Amino acid sequence: MKGRIRKILRDNPRLKKFFGGTLVVWGILALFTPFTPGAWLMILGLELLGIELLFVDRVRLWLERKRGLCYRGDIIEESLSDKLILKRVKIVSTEVHPVTAESQTLWLSQWTIHTVEFLEKRGPKVAERLAESLEEAHPWYADFKNDTHHYIIFRNKIFSIDRTKPAEYQAAREYGLSLGIPAHQLDFESNVI
Numbered sequence: 001m002k003g004r005i006r007k008i009l010r011d012n013p014r015l016k017k018f019f020g021g022t023l024v025v026w027g028i029l030a031l032f033t034p035f036t037p038g039a040w041l042m043i044l045g046l047e048l049l050g051i052e053l054l055f056v057d058r059v060r061l062w063l064e065r066k067r068g069l070c071y072r073g074d075i076i077e078e079s080l081s082d083k084l085i086l087k088r089v090k091i092v093s094t095e096v097h098p099v100t101a102e103s104q105t106l107w108l109s110q111w112t113i114h115t116v117e118f119l120e121k122r123g124p125k126v127a128e129r130l131a132e133s134l135e136e137a138h139p140w141y142a143d144f145k146n147d148t149h150h151y152i153i154f155r156n157k158i159f160s161i162d163r164t165k166p167a168e169y170q171a172a173r174e175y176g177l178s179l180g181i182p183a184h185q186l187d188f189e190s191n192v193i
Contacts, residue, residue, distance in 0.1 A: 020045045071123050071151070073144025075130070077112035078105075082133040089116040089126060104182050105138070120146060127151045127158045139179035143188075152188065154179065161188075 008015070023045030072092070077083065093115045099108045118126055126144070134140045134155040143152045145163065152159040152172040159172040169188040176186040 070117050070120055071126070071144040071146050071149075072115065072117040073142065073151075075114045075116055075142045076140065077114060078108050078110070079135055079138075079140035079142065080133050081135045085126070085129050085133045086114060086116075088129065089118045091116055102182075102184070107138075116144070123149070123151060124160075127153050127160070131156055131158050139176075139181050141176055141181065141186075150188070152176075 025045075027045060075086065075089075077086065080086070091114045095113045095115075097111045097113065099105050099110060103111065105111070123144075123146075130142050130153045134142065134153070136155055139154075141152060141154045143150065145151065148163055150161045150163050150169075152161065154175060157175060159168075159175070161168040161172065173186045173188055177183060
């Protein structure tokens with residue numbers, strides 16, 4: 001029943017806007033009447049209208065994190081030609097490491113590594129934007145994963161890997177090596193579950 005209602009609302013945007021607007025009006029009226037507890041209808045109405053409140057994504061992220069569904073990974077800021085992607089994800093932590101000979105990025109003085117997380121449903125979109133944002137002049141990759149999937153992203157190339165299938169990592173590893181990324185940086189096999 002619930003899925004049927006969602007489908008009807010998704011397929012009829014005018015109906016969705018009508019119900020959303022109606023719930024917002026009821027919620028506002030409930031604030032000024034003895035039915036104050038009904039004001040939560042305003043939040044539902046705003047959701048139907050496509051206006052997500054700030055805390056809604058945080059609650060979803062918390063729930064997905066608890067279930068192991070949210071994606072988490074590292075992005076090296078210096079690998080990006082367009083840093084706008086960092087504004088579209090939640091930065092959990094940032095570490096700055098000096099560049100060493102082993103990193104094979106001697107044109108840089110440091111790596112700024114941002115650990116990021118975001119909702120599972122945003123995985124494909126974030127992967128696409130990241131593939132477009134990685135610098136072209138040097139070979140870089142970024143990756144993020146949840147309990148079941150692992151995205152490995154190179155400039156204009158995305159690998160979506162089932163973490164229970166070690167063979168799927170081989171293609172990403174070979175592609176990274178073909179770009180000149182050092183083998184020790186492509187140790188994806190440790191991510192198999």
